[in-house]
Every structure is written in C-alpha cells, then in structure tokens.
Amino acid sequence: MKHAGRQSLRRPWPVRLSEGPVGLRPLRTRDAGAWRQVRSRNLAWLQPWEATPPPGVDPRPRSFRAMTRSLRAQARVGLCLPFVVTYADSGSDPDATTARAERLVGQLTVSGITLGSARWAQIGYWIDQAYAGRGIMPTAVALACDHCFFVLGLHRIEINIRPENAASLRVVDKLGFRREGIRPRYLHIDGDWRDHVAYALHAEEVPEGVLTRWRRRRAMEERHRGTSAPQQGPSA
Template sequence: MVHVWPLTLRDGELTLRPLRLRDRSEFERLRERNRDWLRPWDATDPERDARQLPFTALRRWNEQQARHGWYLPLTITVGGRLAGQITAGPIQYGALRSTVLGYWVDHERAGAGLVPRAAALVIDHLFAEMGLHRIEVTVRPENTASLRVVEKLHLRPEGLRRSAIHVDGGWRDHLVFALTAEEVVTGADGHGVLARLNREFPPDTPMG
C-alpha cells in the first residue's frame, strides 16, 4: 500500500487535486451557484443545521484526514477551473480494505462525462496504488444522473438500504453499488477502470 498526499491525478484536461487556499473565492462561488442543484443529494447532519462548513474549516479538515490516509478529498478541475469535488472515505484498512466514493459537479458541466472519468481515476488509484479491495457508491433512487455514472463504471448493484443516510433534511433510501479489485483488469500504467471507460466512451463522445 502506498499513500501519497498531496496527490494529483490527471487525464487530459481533467485534473484532480487537493483544495488550495487560493481556491476560496472560486470554490465559494461554485457552491453558491450550485446550492439548489446539490441540495437533494447533499448529506446533512440531523443534529445540526444544513449550512456548509466555512472554507477554512473544510480545507483544514480535508488536509488532516488526507495526511493520515483516512480520506482522499480532491477537487475536480478542467483547464485549471474548479468544476466539482470527488472524495473517497472513510478509507478502511486491515481485513476490509474498502471505501465509499462520493462526488458532485457543477450543473453547467453535468452530462459532459467529467464525473465518470474522475471516479475512474480515483478508483484506479485506490486499487493499484493504495491496495484497496472494494469501492462502494451509494445513490438515491431518484438521482438518475448518478445512476448513469455507476452504470458507465460497471459497478454492481447490491440492493437497497432503507433510510440509510440523512440527506436534505431527512433519512433517505439509497441504492448500493460496488466494485472489487478482482473485477478490474489493470494495465501496466495502473489504469483499469479508466481504460475500460475510455474504450466504451472515447473522450470526445458525449456521455449524457
């Protein structure tokens, strides 16, 4: 297992990297512009209000968790501009060697294939570099865009968890999807999921 932080992953114009201090203005504008778009899918704490953590606190928490190897929080950027986030966590080692993947993207870039590519990059890194065995994604049944993402990535459906996660002010059902390392043929470059995705959906092909 090799855990590296800070971490940068790239595929063409797509770059995944840590949140930087100088990202604050752009990040806050992006979250505000997408507030209504993300509200139905954002996890919430039933004992606290739904306000987003202040940028400084969010970045500090991200850095602390990432340094210890407990989370892998990365921004999604295209041509140097912020477009969303993707996170793996909590990362469990030992006998489990698993994690849960979460993501969001700017509504203006939805359908462009950024999230499947970003997720493929992260999954390949988790399998090939960090030695994880299982990646899980949970999706609200109503979230058709995210269901399309797990379909493109060939994650297996594993059923429905009732009232699994507190989202948008209430306990919501979530569908569970998973992928294990044995289900991926990884090349010498460390890419397996991304290579398969690019074969089935070449980068210039619309992925909506």
C-alpha cells in the same frame, strides 16, 4: 504500467491525477473563492443531494476553511482523499493555442478508507451543472478508483446514491459498478434520512483498471454515434 493518467504509482497522497482535460488535485484553503462561486451557482442543482445535520446536531454549516482543514487532517493520517475536480477549459476563444485555464468544476472525496483485512473505501462527488454530461465525472471517478486499487492497494470501492439521483446513477452505470441493493434511511440528506442504492467494484473485477474500461466504453460510444449519423445523399 500506468493505470490512471499521469499519476505517480508510488505516492498515495498528496497526488495529482489527470486524463486529458480532466484533473483531480488536493482541496486547498485558497480554493475558497472558486468553490463558493460554483456552489452558489448550483444551489438548486445540488440541494436535493446535499448532506444535512441530523436532529440534535449543530445545524450551523461549517465554513469552507473548517471543512478543508478537517479533510486535510484526515488525509494526512490516511482516512480520506479530498480532491477537487478540475477541467482544462479553453473558454470561448476557438483560436486558443496556449495552455488552457484549469477550472474548478466539482469535488470528489474518497472517504472511510479502511485497511487491514477489509481494504475498502467509498466515493462521493458533485459537479457544476454547466459541466455535467461531458464525461468529466466518470473520468474523475475512474481516476480515483484506479489510484485506490493500484496505489493504496484497496480491494473494494463503494458508491451510495439516492435512487432519484439520475445524474449520479449514470456515472456508476457508465463505469460498470455493480448494484448491491437498497440501504434504507442510510444518510441524512436534504433534511431527512434517505434511502440509498449501494454500488460497488472489487479490484479483481477490473484488473485492467476502471479508466481503461471507461476509455473503451467511450470509444465504442463514439464509434456508434459515427455509424448511426444520418448519411447525406446526393443533391437532386
């Protein structure tokens, strides 16, 4: 049984995962142009949630190439899964019938992968503001979670979010992550040590898979919208 779109259940990495127009694929050095374009367009949107160097650490930002090489090296030894989030966008042409362009719209990283008796990891993510609110990131996180649970055999997935980050909080709420509490001064974000709220899921909480849970919730929301739409009465 496939739990996470069209992925192979036998290959932990590299892997491509997809659900409808939403995809996850490995980050590549040739993504530099698209990645920089999205990031520059979203500076104000992303800056309040961006990791920054703590005092005493070299403040110079790493190049995209250096970041990608570091993440890919970690992926090769099983420490992380560095994905980009893609969206198959037909653009503005309403009559487009050919294969849709796959746009880079965000990034998702599974990091801190720990095996042995712990078997856990954490997920971090960001998305282009122009594509927020379409259910793309909840779908991407669900795909990554199912890959971690059913392919890597992890037991626990954790996501830590600043309490002011309403958009990211909506993602974990939609997927049914459990709130575990505040982690004071947990990460250095936007120039200071910031409190985060810890959310988690254990594999036994979602035996059907996170993606199946998310599909069910979306279907319920769509039915609710359909039944709550105003009815058109007869003309006078």
